[in-house]
Amino acid sequence: MPRTCQAWVDDLKPESGAAYSSALADLRDFLRRTLGRAFGTELADSDLDDLTQESLLRIHQRLAGFEQRSRFTTWATAIAVNCAYSELRRRRHQHVSLEEAVEQGAVSLVQDGLAQHEPDREASLRAAIDHALTPRQREAIMALLGGLPLAEIARRSATSQGAVYKLLHDARQRLKRNLETQAGATEALPHAKRGT
Amino acid sequence: MSEQKDPYAALEDMLLRTQEQELDCDQFVALLAPYLDRRLEDAGLLELIEHHRDLCAECAEELLLLRRALEDRD
Numbered sequence: 001m002p003r004t005c006q007a008w009v010d011d012l013k014p015e016s017g018a019a020y021s022s023a024l025a026d027l028r029d030f031l032r033r034t035l036g037r038a039f040g041t042e043l044a045d046s047d048l049d050d051l052t053q054e055s056l057l058r059i060h061q062r063l064a065g066f067e068q069r070s071r072f073t074t075w076a077t078a079i080a081v082n083c084a085y086s087e088l089r090r091r092r093h094q095h096v097s098l099e100e101a102v103e104q105g106a107v108s109l110v111q112d113g114l115a116q117h118e119p120d121r122e123a124s125l126r127a128a129i130d131h132a133l134t135p136r137q138r139e140a141i142m143a144l145l146g147g148l149p150l151a152e153i154a155r156r157s158a159t160s161q162g163a164v165y166k167l168l169h170d171a172r173q174r175l176k177r178n179l180e181t182q183a184g185a186t187e188a189l190p191h192a193k194r195g196t
Numbered sequence: 197m198s199e200q201k202d203p204y205a206a207l208e209d210m211l212l213r214t215q216e217q218e219l220d221c222d223q224f225v226a227l228l229a230p231y232l233d234r235r236l237e238d239a240g241l242l243e244l245i246e247h248h249r250d251l252c253a254e255c256a257e258e259l260l261l262l263r264r265a266l267e268d269r270d
């Protein structure tokens with residue numbers, strides 16, 4: 001019979017004795033299968049073992065914070081998938097520094113499609129990036145354009161992915177307002193000329 | 197894991213979709229489990245979750261992986 005959410009929480013307490021050992025073994029088996037299903041051949045057997053173990057540790061650390069807003073197994077799998085996805089992302093980008101990503105982002109501004117087909121729009125966007133953003137916002141936008149994931153920008157900046165997202169959200173709002181102001185000024189120009 | 201194809205176009209798209217109130221990645225990830233279990237009823241919150249999913253490629257991929265992980269669970 002499957003455990004209820006509360007039974008998982010109760011059984012996963014070390015003082016639960018035999019129930020603890022049984023719940024731990026069941027959860028380990030469940031997480032290994034779900035991670036295998038999610039990531040397929042991206043994870044070797046040894047990776048699956050390591051990431052399952054790391055996930056179990058994180059679940060234990062957060063067990064007191066499980067609020068039963070979802071099924072226990074969904075909550076636990078979300079932690080495991082986040083753990084494995086973060087590790088794969090870290091491995092993929094481990095040889096790229098923040099500075100290299102920023103440099104790549106600057107290059108992409110002149111090489112990509114919009115710059116070639118809509119030079120005015122590209123110039124406006126470049127001007128907005130140069131003048132409307134703070135240095136930290138500019139660095140984060142450029143690193144993102146350079147292909148570095150938010151989580152990896154966060155890791156290199158010793159902050160959370162959420163904090164980087166907020167930084168970029170503020171940057172996008174500034175860029176959007178700046179571009180709208182630039183567009184408004186351009187549209188207003190002929191009227192101003194007619195008025196003279 | 198997916199690669200970003202055209203960063204410039206991606207930025208343009210992000211600017212078009214930018215709105216005053218957005219969830220950040222940490223908030224999104226914390227809501228993934230109740231979202232997938234259909235435990236969230238607040239329409240405004242569901243809209244914010246789906247907006248973040250559409251804007252953040254990393255979180256969209258994490259949601260996809262979680263869905264795949266939980267297929268045939270029962």
